[in-house]
Amino acid sequence: MWSDTAIPDLAGKVALVTGGNAGIGLQTVKQLALHGAKVYLGARSESRAKQAIDSILSEYQTINKEHIIWLPLDLSKPSNIVEAARLLSSWENRLDILINNAGIAAEDFTTTAEGFEFTIAVNHIGHFVLTTNLLPLLKETASQVGSDVRVVTISSSAERFAPKHNVFATAKDLCDPGTTNPNDYTSRKTVFSRYGASKLANILFTRELQRRLDQEEVKIIALTLDPGPVATDGGMGVFPGFLKPVLKLVMKSPEKGALNQLFCATAKEVANEPHTYKGKFLSAPGKINPGSERSRNSELAQSLWRITEEALRTAGIS
């Protein structure tokens, strides 16, 4: 079984983890820094980011204080994301690992200032804007001798709950991705349907990103994954609160929950066998899962990319 002891030495590498202040993201930041990487912790709240950084540094005094840095990042605000990517690209001349980890499952139907449904805005559109704006830096890093650049996007087996009628055909499918029933925007089924659509989008985005990178012969590996059921606030938040003590016993700890994304971001196996892993969905370290039939549909992936670009253009964001 792959574990954090298999993470190679990451000295000299630069990483960004979104949603790095809590849950699985926090454990990911910790392990990357413990293995020598300089890690940007993407978070929307300065106080939560600083608290997370302090907690890691006080637990592990061997980590260089300069090696965990808060990057202000609100994934529901595209212009803020563009600015975050600009800032990072001005501070660093390389980015080896991008982990698109942050995620929500909004209980209510709300939309962003641009009119995108909130769950898909944070989980998919925000990470689309972040990745595409960081691509010049990622590509520059990939062009260097001995590079091993990865873009890892966290999905979920909940991608199967994406509603069948949403085929990501028009930009409107990003405004109400979960339901067409105006009388039901808050049932559990609808919350899962919206979340599922965003997680299906995470897989389709990864597959299309990899196709584009391969077409341009850019040496970057894009991967996506399901961390499994993990006892984080987000992971337990979908169940009634009184179940928390039981859930903590049956779900994975955040430390174990971070292993799959750490494998995708750092494992030597991936670098040694790029053709095995490129664009793939992993359900455990080293375990490739085919995902739903729709998640493997390259036309759907291209359509999602196109409508996301169109929607952002309409909103005046590039």
Ligand SMILES: NC(=O)c1ccc[n+]([C@@H]2O[C@H](COP(=O)([O-])OP(=O)(O)OC[C@H]3O[C@@H](n4cnc5c(N)ncnc54)[C@H](OP(=O)(O)O)[C@@H]3O)[C@@H](O)[C@H]2O)c1
């Ligand atoms: N836990 C599970 O069982 C499970 C299962 C399958 C997939 N996943 C996926 O794993 C990833 C991590 O989940 P988790 O369980 O660690 O969740 P979590 O504990 O709820 O953490 C979510 C992180 O996302 C951040 N975030 C939320 N909205 C944001 C925004 N607008 N801008 C920037 N950051 C934002 C949160 O920051 P704040 O503190 O500011 O809110 C937090 O750092 C997610 O993509 C989730 O969908 C989790």
